[in-house]
Each structure stands twice: as C-alpha cells, then as structure tokens.
Amino acid sequence: MTRTKAMAWAGGASYFLVVGLLVGAAPRASGTAHGVGALLAVTLLADVVRRMPLLALSLALLGSTAVVVGPPSSGQESLATSYQGQFLSYLAVDLVLGLVVATCLRRASIAAVSVSFAVQLLVIGAFSHGDALAVNEVISVLALAASCLAGLLIRERREHAVELRAQEVAEAVIAERLRIARELHDMVAHSIGIVAIQAGVGSRVIQTQPAQAREALHAIEATSREVLSGLRRTLVSLRQADRETTTTEQPSLAPSPGLADVERLAAATAGAGVHVDVHRTGERRPVPADIDLSAYRIVQEALTNVVRHAGTGRCRVAIDYGDEELSVEIVDDGHGAADHGPAHGFGIIGMRERAGLLGGHLSAGPRPEGGFRVATRLPLPAPVPVAVETR
Incomplete structure (x- = not known):
C-alpha cells in the first residue's frame, strides 16, 4: 500500500x-x-x-x-x-x-x-x-442545487482550459511546420535553382570549354554541400527531444546564415549568371539572430526569383542599418511581374510571413520603369544603454 x-x-x-x-x-x-x-x-x-x-x-x-x-x-x-x-x-x-x-x-x-x-x-x-418540513426541504434542495451548479462551473472551466491548451499546442505545431516549410523552401529552392543552371552550363560547354565546365561542377559541388548542411541543421532542430544526439551533433554544424553571408550568396548567384551589386549603408552592427536570419532568407528568395524568372544579368541588393529598423531592398531590371513567377508560388508568401512575424512589412511588385522590386522593413530593438563608470 x-x-x-x-x-x-x-x-x-x-x-x-x-x-x-x-x-x-x-x-x-x-x-x-x-x-x-x-x-x-x-x-x-x-x-x-x-x-x-x-x-x-x-x-x-x-x-x-x-x-x-x-x-x-x-x-x-x-x-x-x-x-x-x-x-x-x-x-x-x-x-x-x-x-x-x-x-x-x-x-x-x-x-x-x-x-x-x-x-x-x-x-x-x-x-x-410541521412548518419546518417545507423550510428544511427547500433549504436542502437549494444547497444541493448550488453545489451541483458550482461543480458544473468548475468542470466547464477545466474542460475549457484543456481545450485552450490543446488549441495552443496545435497552433504551435502549425507555426513550427510553417517555419520549417519556409526554411526548406528558401534554402532548397535557391540552391537547386543554382545547381540546375550550373548543370545546364556545364553540359553545353563540356566539350568545347572544359575549364568552364569544371568551374560549373565546382559550383554544383559547393552549392550541394551548403544545402546538405542546411538540411542537416533543420533535421537536427526537429529532433531536439533527443538531447544527447543534439549535443553531440550540434558543434559540427555551421551556424545559421545571416546578413554577413550576403556577399557569399551574391558570389553564388553570379555563378548562375546574375551579377549582384551589394550596397550597405548606415552603421553596420550585429542585429538579433531572428532578424538576421529572416533578412538573409528574404534576400536569398528574392535572388532566386531573379535567377529563375527575371531574365536579366544584373540586380542590386541594398541593406540599410537604420536607428529603429533594418531596410532591405532587392531590385532588378528584368521582365517584371509578367514572368516573375507563378501566382501560386510560395516565395513571396513566405517572405511576407517572415517579415510579419517580426513585426515588419514587406512589399513586392513590378517597378514602373521595368523590373521587379522587393523591399522589407524589419524593426530593430532599442539598444540597451551601457553604464560608464566614472572615477
């Protein structure tokens, strides 16, 4: 017992x-x-x-x-x-x-x-x-009814709390699935697009220009390794319940990309035939990890769309570190909205979701002078004042 x-x-x-x-x-x-x-x-x-x-x-x-x-x-x-x-x-x-x-x-x-x-x-x-019979019976019934009503109220509140908890868990699962879907889309779509273009270039020049074909194969290898590393990182994040496995595998994984990697992303895009001009303005400084990753993914998705749909050889990425917000703009002079991607694609939707989750705003559409423009503004947290010790 x-x-x-x-x-x-x-x-x-x-x-x-x-x-x-x-x-x-x-x-x-x-x-x-x-x-x-x-x-x-x-x-x-x-x-x-x-x-x-x-x-x-x-x-x-x-x-x-x-x-x-x-x-x-x-x-x-x-x-x-x-x-x-x-x-x-x-x-x-x-x-x-x-x-x-x-x-x-x-x-x-x-x-x-x-x-x-x-x-x-x-x-x-x-x-x-006598007269006490009716009074005692009524009091007894009222007391019993009050206790039953109180029990029903407690029961309903408990069931409602359970339903709210289940709803919160379901919403958390859906949010996590959407986050993973955005990560996979932004990471895999960009890399596979570059691999496909490089493979096409290599197949056309392998007989006449073996050196250029060799460069295309090197680019395919580097891009493939990058996407494999990203997929491995995503899969490890899905297995966080296994603490020991996560602890042993995490040190060997590359950190999440950020705005510091935009130049490397531009170099990879140049290998796919689109030259990217990167301009940074404002005081360049570290930003929170979630903003850093989301800004990078927005740039990555926008460049993927330029490579796939714009039909141009150049585009521009402008990054402005403002006092209260981070502004990112990707502009090309290609075909514009007509051939910038299918209406049912998830690229622009995913970019808007990323910006919205951080309290920011994203606009995407054709420019009057031709081409396409993607611009986002992500609010930055206020800097924490540092106390200076005076002597």
Whole structure:
C-alpha cells in the first residue's frame, strides 16, 4: 500500500471516529454543534475525495445521516430545533457532491446526485415536523442545487482550459511546420535553382570549354554541400527531444546564415549568371539572430526569383542599418511581374510571413520603369544603454 493510499484510508477511519464521537459521546451537545462538527469532519476525507470521490461521497452521506438519525440532543433546545441543527451535516455531503460533479463522468455524477437527493429528502422528511418540513426541504434542495451548479462551473472551466491548451499546442505545431516549410523552401529552392543552371552550363560547354565546365561542377559541388548542411541543421532542430544526439551533433554544424553571408550568396548567384551589386549603408552592427536570419532568407528568395524568372544579368541588393529598423531592398531590371513567377508560388508568401512575424512589412511588385522590386522593413530593438563608470 502506498503512502497516499494509507493517508486516504487513515482519513476515512478518522472521519468515522469523529462521527461516532458526535453521535454517541456528546449527547448533551446541541444539534447545531453536531451538524457543524460533521461539516468540519468532512475535511478528513480530503485524500479520499482526491483519489476516490464516489467513495468519499458515500462515506460523507453515511456519516451525515448517522448524525441526523442519532439520538437527539438532551439540552435545553426543542426537538425540532435540535434536528434543524443536525441537518447542517448534509452541507458536507453537498460539498463533496460538488467535487464529484466537477471531476467524475457525467453518468456517475447523475447517479450520485440522484442518490444524495433521495436520501436527504427522505431523512429530512422523516425527522422534520410541521412548518419546518417545507423550510428544511427547500433549504436542502437549494444547497444541493448550488453545489451541483458550482461543480458544473468548475468542470466547464477545466474542460475549457484543456481545450485552450490543446488549441495552443496545435497552433504551435502549425507555426513550427510553417517555419520549417519556409526554411526548406528558401534554402532548397535557391540552391537547386543554382545547381540546375550550373548543370545546364556545364553540359553545353563540356566539350568545347572544359575549364568552364569544371568551374560549373565546382559550383554544383559547393552549392550541394551548403544545402546538405542546411538540411542537416533543420533535421537536427526537429529532433531536439533527443538531447544527447543534439549535443553531440550540434558543434559540427555551421551556424545559421545571416546578413554577413550576403556577399557569399551574391558570389553564388553570379555563378548562375546574375551579377549582384551589394550596397550597405548606415552603421553596420550585429542585429538579433531572428532578424538576421529572416533578412538573409528574404534576400536569398528574392535572388532566386531573379535567377529563375527575371531574365536579366544584373540586380542590386541594398541593406540599410537604420536607428529603429533594418531596410532591405532587392531590385532588378528584368521582365517584371509578367514572368516573375507563378501566382501560386510560395516565395513571396513566405517572405511576407517572415517579415510579419517580426513585426515588419514587406512589399513586392513590378517597378514602373521595368523590373521587379522587393523591399522589407524589419524593426530593430532599442539598444540597451551601457553604464560608464566614472572615477
């Protein structure tokens, strides 16, 4: 027998001991004292209520009925007054009944309410006389109804809390799936696009220009290694539950890319036939990791669209480190919206989601003078002031 079960059984035994003292050992006490004593004695059933609420209700109903049907008080109060005081013991039953309604199955709760209602009405009807009969019955019904209503409210609040928790978990899962989908799309789409273009170039010049074909193969190898590293990093993040595996594998993985890698991204894009001019303005400084990664992914996706759809050999990336926001703009002079990608693609949607999650804004569309423009503004947190020690 576990310690918790032993405490529950000890509480039940103590309850019956107290009820026995109230019934047989205190005959001169008033009926109100008997009723209040039985009401307080139900606290001894706390462990039984928590583990076996139906058993606790049975014990409370049996003990309270024993107090009522036991010998009436031999004090100065009348017989009717004595029984009215003893009826207070049924408030303990109503208290336990409310917990039963709040925690047990609906069918068991209905049975418990029916039995308690029947026993209380029968006992009160048998020991009440005259005008007190109707009053005691009404009070008993009201007390029982109040306890049941309180139990229903507790039950509904608990079920609502469970539903909210399940909804939060579902939303977190969906958000994580969307994040992973964006990562895979931005990472794989860009790299595979470059691989496809380089493979096409290599296949066309392999016979006539072997040196250029060799460069294309080197570019394919480097891009493939980069996308494999990114995929490995994403898969490891999906297995965070395995702490030991994560700890052993994480040091060998490259860190997440950021704005510092834009020049390397531009070099890879140049290998696919699009020269990228990168301009940085403002005070270049580290930015939070989530903003750094999102800005990089937006640039990466925009350059992927230029390589695939713009039909141009040049584009420009402008990065401005403002005091309150980070601005990134990618502009090309290609075909514009007509051939900039299918309407059902996920690239621009993913870029907008990234900016929106950070409280920023992204606009993408054709330019009046031709070409396409992607611009985003990501708010930066206020710098933390550093205290300077003066001497």
